[in-house]
Amino acid sequence: MPSTSGRVVKMEVRIELKPGVLDAEAESVEKSLSLLGLATVPKVGTARIYDLEFRGVSATEAKRLSQEAIDRLLANPVIHRVTLRPAPT
Amino acid sequence: MPSTSGRVVKMEVRIELKPGVLDAEAESVEKSLSLLGLATVPKVGTARIYDLEFRGVSATEAKRLSQEAIDRLLANPVIHRVTLRPAPT
Numbered sequence: 001m002p003s004t005s006g007r008v009v010k011m012e013v014r015i016e017l018k019p020g021v022l023d024a025e026a027e028s029v030e031k032s033l034s035l036l037g038l039a040t041v042p043k044v045g046t047a048r049i050y051d052l053e054f055r056g057v058s059a060t061e062a063k064r065l066s067q068e069a070i071d072r073l074l075a076n077p078v079i080h081r082v083t084l085r086p087a088p089t
Numbered sequence: 090m091p092s093t094s095g096r097v098v099k100m101e102v103r104i105e106l107k108p109g110v111l112d113a114e115a116e117s118v119e120k121s122l123s124l125l126g127l128a129t130v131p132k133v134g135t136a137r138i139y140d141l142e143f144r145g146v147s148a149t150e151a152k153r154l155s156q157e158a159i160d161r162l163l164a165n166p167v168i169h170r171v172t173l174r175p176a177p178t
Contacts, residue, residue, distance in 0.1 A: 011131075014138070026139075029139065029158075029162065029163070032162055033158055033162060036161055036162065038154060038157060038158060038161075039154065040143055040144075040145070040146050040150070040154055042100075042141035042142050042143045042144075042151075042154070042155075042158075043141075043142040043144075044139060044140065044141060044142075045139070045140035045142070046137065046138065046139055046140070047137075047138035047140070048135070048136075048138070049103070049135065049136035049137070049138055050115075050118065050133060050134070050135055051133065051134035051135070051136070052131035052132075052133060053131050053132040053133075053134070054129055054131045055129075055131075055132075056129070057129050061129070062131075065127060065128065065129055065131070066131075068127060069118075069122055069127060069131075072125055072127075073118065073121055073122060073125060074118070
């Protein structure tokens, strides 16, 4: 059985608001860019990223622990859409 | 000259705190995961994502406008590290 003691596994949790849920920060950014006179104002969306760096656990266990962190702390399933993936290198 | 009127260009702005700047939210998440009894508590980092969707501009212009939005509104160069890239599809 391979040792996992020194190994680092990085997972990325991306949390967005579900479509239909008001993204107040995004609206505020659009309004501000418009007031600043930006030549073309983009449609804005926001997301929160949590980078989770596990040490000494397998990739499978890191994924399970990340999902537990999402379910118990990071996300609200009523309003949030969550994407969990290995962190891009 | 090709028309850009219907074209959509998506840029992704990722804003993190520079190394050495206290990430209070990340620390709070680590502490909460520990209090919740997560078997292995990861090192946590956070980032804010702004997805900018431009319509009717070229990729070059979208990049320039995104940089202007970063400089004038989204980021504070004293504390933030910013990554600007075309949004992954």
